Amino acid sequence: MRPIRTLISQSADLRRFSFGFVWSVLGTVAVRLTPMITTILISHWFGIEAVGKFGVTYGTLVSASMLAATGVSLMATRNVAAYATTDPETAGRLAGMALILVAATSALLGLVIFCLADDIANRLLRQPQLGFYLRVIAPIIVVSALNSVQTAILSGLQEFRAIARLNIIMGALMIAAVPAGLYLHGLTGAFIALGCAYLAGCFITMPTMMRALKAHGVPLAFRGALSQWRMITRYAIPALLASILYEPVNWICTTIVVNKPDGLEQVGLYFIAMQLETLLLFAPQI
Incomplete structure (x- = not known):
């Protein structure tokens, strides 16, 4: 054990990996627990059909948020990491462009879902409620996607400890707020509490991101940010196209199942099984 500690203390790379691993474990535990705890409470308090309603709606939220943020997040992480040291001003404009793009795409996607909610529920899901x-x-969708890109910028700056701490805070907020909202106002309260937690996460992450950018000498810039448009065609669009191939699959499968007799109950069972899968995949995801 002592030689391992000595090796870690003498190697900057191993030390960074070890600290990052510990913080990542703590952050991942906090974030992953929320859907599982919520699912257990819903099944006990409201029954398996309510779990199905939660699963379909939560799955829509996750898929839409990832669709809006995946390409931009990958672009932000890659390019901020590439230019933070060699060209801080370019890195700042790229970070600004990432925030502008995710705000625009998530707002557009959220507006579409809001306006077409009844059509989606009636025609695609066949569950008007x-x-x-x-x-x-x-x-x-907007605050969730925005939070993802803020985290991606921190990843580009290699602020993994800060990310893990933010995950712990987010996890604590969700674990406290979502069950309380569920108890007070059912599924509506749970989703409102989830949205408030994401919004609080954005407000908490923003100053952390700004401090990290300042510490690395990267000036966040929105003016002239769109001049880095070539990064969209080079990285964000290919990543978006790749995410389109796999991201909606789970939602499409859920849509197929929920159209069957007792569809909500079947989705509820599926969603519970997915939470068990999360336990099995916990170590690899860390």
């Missing part, structure tokens, strides 16, 4: 919940989660 889900239209209300889809409208509730539409604004959450």
Whole structure:
């Protein structure tokens, strides 16, 4: 054990990896627990059909948020990491462009879901009661996607400890707020509490991101940010196209199942199974 500690203390790379690993474990535990705890509480308090409603709506939120943010997040991480040291001003404009793009794309996607919520619920899901919940989660898409890109910028700056701490805070907020909202106002309260947690996460992450950019000498710039448009065609669009191939698959499968007799109950069972899968894949995801 002592030689390992000595090796870690003498190697900057191993020391960074070890600290990053510990913080990542703590952050991942906090974030991953929320859906699982919420699922258990919903199944006990409201039954398996309510779990299905939660699963369909939450799955829509996750898929839409990732669709809006995946390409931009990958572009932000890659380019901020590439230019933070060699060309800080370019890195700042790229970070600004990433925030502008994710705000625009997530707002557009959220608006589409809000306006078409009843059509999606009636025609695609064949569950009219889900239209209300889809409208509730539409604004959450914006703050969820924005938070993802803020985290991606921190990743580009290699601020992994800060990311893990933010994950712990987010996890704590969700674990405290979502069950409380569920208890007070059912599924509507749970989604509102989830949105408030994401919004609080954005407000907490923003100053952390700004401090990290300042510490690395990277000036965040929105003026002239779109001059880095070539990065969109070079990195964000290919990443977006790749995410389109796999990101909606789970939502499409859920849509197929929920159209069957007892569809909500079947989705509820599936969503519970997915939470168990999270436990099995926990170590690899860390």
